[in-house]
Amino acid sequence: MISFTGLSAFPITPASPDGRVDPAALRALIAPLVTAGVDSIGLLGSTGTYAYLSREERRRALDAALDEAGGRVPIIVGIGALRTDEAVALAQDARAAGAAAGLLAAMSYTPLTDEEVFEHFLAVATGSGLPICIYDNPGTTHFRFTPSLVGRLAQVPGIHALKSPAPDPISVAGHLDALRRAVPADFRLGFSGDWNAAEALLAGGEAWYSVAAGLFPKPCLAILRAAQAGDAARMRALDARVQPLWDLFREFTSLRVIYAAAEHLGLCRTDPPRPILPLPEPVRHRVAEVVDRLGLA
Template sequence: MKHVPFKGIIAYPTTPFDQQGQVDIPLFRQLVERLVSSGTHAIAPLGSTGVLPYLMDEEKEAVTTAAIEQVAGRIPTLVGVSCLTTERTIYHARYAEKAGANAVMIIPMSYWKLTDEEIFRHYEAVASRISIPIMAYNNPATGGVDMSPALLKRLLQIPNVTMIKESTGDIQRMQYLRRELGEEVAFYNGSNPLALAAFAAGASGWCTAAPNLIPALNLALYDAVTRNDLQAANLLFYQQVDLLKFIVATGLPRAIKAGLELMGANGGYLRSPLQPLSQEETATLQQILQPLN
């Protein structure tokens, strides 16, 4: 149990910037506080939503520290530490552990397509240098490499790799993981439009940026599933699916920033090359978001 500290709604904050292009730590703390007080079950800074790959080393450290201080142990924290090289991944994983993270999330970011052996050794090297659990994260659309179910199964042989997050958007992948790995291995859904299908398939949790905008609907979906009420889950899912599709289609950091502003909150600035949503996109988001809050 201590090795699988997460279930339910795992919320991903964005990393906001100020007008000069520097990370806005005070605003980041506000965004984290919003998520914690909304009732989500865990906080995951420095994910894709948190534009991890766009940050310098010292920025990553500042965000990690700020997140853990702000959460202050009220709910568990999962810190993204993925880097292109093994050496930098180890560095940030160790930093997160010392700062008090409950677990780290690692996606095998690639430029060159990595072999299965290279990916295995990468995880093994990081795992040997930390004591907290690792969530292995598969998302070819952002990381550039697609880990097969067989490789994910192999990664679980590494003692502190105890969780898998699947974001391919292929429900059969999750079914395979549940079938092959058994019920004791926790798998998490990272594909927003698959939220209902993944819970039906047995996912332990849903890794999502949506709670920045609609935490009550996200939590209600999970509650319906835990109450074994499929009909309620189905209705709740179709209420939120348009938003889930929109934030994926336009990119999570851009969409969450725009949504926060539509709701009267401060979303901060984006770091270039990312640009704000267009006027048309913002208008569409408003149409989707308004009836939900």
């Protein structure tokens, strides 16, 4: 069973303009993550543009990632879909392929109620047998998981963890406490939002679901290990060093910045799926300057 702890690195998914995944380019992004020793790889998350890919292309991406990881690093794969039956099918695909877990968001066009989300997750967990991590991503889904709903879902067999946006440092302790009181002791609480993740780890978060780690695993691992050791001074110093990258993430979104960084480093030649546009040239120059100045690669 995957632990849902430590550093989970979320790479982009190189694909053609018509949504055809490039397996070779994806494997080239996965290989350094395996070598660096990340605790898991988050394939087809929001950074991996899962919502823009067909079921067939998602499976192509998963097969390539599993082949490259070779069982050395567990793969958590995005299985979100607008329809419950489609999410069940994607979860079944993931389990059959050998993914360690599924990352399930509350995707919808029509706003969902708590009960609708509960039934959706229940159907996917029971209909697939795949271990599930709840993906709380209100910035894209416009649905927020409350501690009460997380607590209900944590009682469902097969739902083991939560990935939620890290709140600001002032709020994180209270946020974690409310969640911890709602879930069993073995239910794992992890955070995304790289710019606040370090303080969330120090406050007791058990996993960091990181966009930056999908391209720059080493500095992210250093931050994580310092937090795990309780070395707040070192953790904050390491985190402050990459603050220019966090600033770019917050200003232009992590997805767009990571695409620009990957292209600057010559790792793959791909743009985000339309209608998302690449960053303008002056901003791409800023991204390149930060990557080079910080020596992130």
